[in-house]
Amino acid sequence: MKQQLRSLLRKTEQATERLLHQEVNLAVTGFSGAGKSTFITSLINQLLYVNKYRNLPFWSVVEDGRFIASSLEELADRKVRRFDFSNNRQNLINREWPASTETTSGLSVHIKYRTSNRLLSSVKESLTLKLNIFDYPGEWLLDLVILKQSYPEWCRYAEKLLQQDDSIYNCWRQKLDAESFKVSSITDLSKAFAKKLKSLKSKGFLVSPGRFVLPGDLDGAPILEFFPLPEDFLKRNDESSGELIKILTERFEDFKHNVVKEFFDSYFKSIDRQIMLVDCIQLLKLRDSDCEVVAEAIEELSSIFCYGESNALKRIWSPKIDKVLFAATKSDQVPSDQQHRLQSFIESLFYPTHNKLKFRNTQVSFLTLSSVKCTESLVAEINGEQLHCIKGTLSENGEDMVVFPGLLPDTIESIHNSDYDLPEYLPPLLRGQEIPHIRMGKLLEFIVGDLFL
16 A cells, blocks of 8 residues: 555656656657767766856756756666666767667756746745656667558568668568478578568668567567568468468567557657757768658658647646657768758758648757767868868778868758768767767757746
C-alpha cells in the first residue's frame, strides 16, 4: 500500500510539473551518422557551463539575466540507460568523435531560473524546468515506418531498398533462387538479407529494418528471422508457398508489434519537442535520387509521430509534438559566404514535411548549426583568386589544411551539378570545459524558450 501511494504521489507530482510546463521531453532524432551523440554531449555541456562562458547568445532566459544554474540528473524512468555524457566529453577532449549510439539512453538537465511572472514570483523565488533528453540508435528510426505496413507492403518496400544498388540486389535474388524458398531456409535467408542491408549501409544508404544492422540485445534472437519475398512469389497459391508466407507474415507482425511498436511507445509516445539532425555535408556525397530517399523517409515518419498543437492539459493526457526543429549540422564546414545556401538546401530538402507539419498546427523551424565547431572560415588566395575557404585539422593525418570545398547546392534539384567536397576533420583542441559551437543558443530559444515562465 505504501509503495502504491508513493507511486501515485510521484505521478501526481510529475503531472503537476507538466501542467505548469516545468517538464519537457525532447527527442533528438536523426538517421545513423547524423551526430546525435556529439550533439547531445555538446548541448548538455553548454547548459552546464553557460554561466562560466556566456556562450549561448539569443537564448532569452540567459540574455534577460534570469538563468540561475543547471544540474545533470537521471531520468525519472530508471529503466532508461544513462546517456554517457562524461565518456563522450572525454572523447572530445582526446580529439576523438563520440562513438555511435548502440542503444537507447537519456539524461535530464534541471534548469533553475527566475520567473518573469509577478504572480508566480510572489509565491516562489525560482522555478525549475526539467529538460529530459532522449537518444537512440539512428539505425532504428526508419523502422517506425513498418508500423504502417503489412507484410506484402513491406516486401515491396524492402525490394525497393535493395534495388538502390544493382550488384547487391542481383546477389540477393540469386541467393533466393538458390534456396528455392524453403521453410527450412528461413534462418539462412534472414542472415543473408541482414548482410545485404549491412552492405547497403556501408555505402551510405538508409536501410530498414535497422535492427538487422544493429540488433542490440536482439542479436541472435529468432524475432529477427524473416526476410522479404518477391512479388511473384507472394501471388502463388500452392500449399508450400502458402506455409512459408504464413510463417514470414507471423514473424514480421511479431517484430512490428513487440519490437518496433514497443520502441515507439517507450521513447516517442510522450515526446513534446523534437530536433531532427541532418548531416547535409554527408548527403552531398550521395546522388540526388538518394537525397530524395532521405526526404521521403522523413516525410513517411511525419505520419508516425504525434504532431499537433499542444497545451497544459494535453501535455498530461495526450502529449503531442508541438515544435520541430530541422537542423543542418556541421555548418562550420561551409564557408561564411555560403551559409545562406546551406539554409536554403535544408529547407528545400524537407519542404513537403514542413508543409504537412504546418497543416497540423506544429511550429517548424530550420537552422544551420555546429554542435562542435572544429573548423574556421577564412579567405585565402588559390590560383590567384581570393576565395572563402575552410581550415581544419584532417582526421587522416592530423595536419592543418586550408580547403576550398566548391559551391554548395542551394536546392535538392541542383545537387547533381555540385562539386562540393570536404575531408573529415578532428574535433578542436578544447581549452577548459568550453566546447565551441555555432547557433546552439538559437536552437534552445526555439525549442524551449517559451517554457520559461
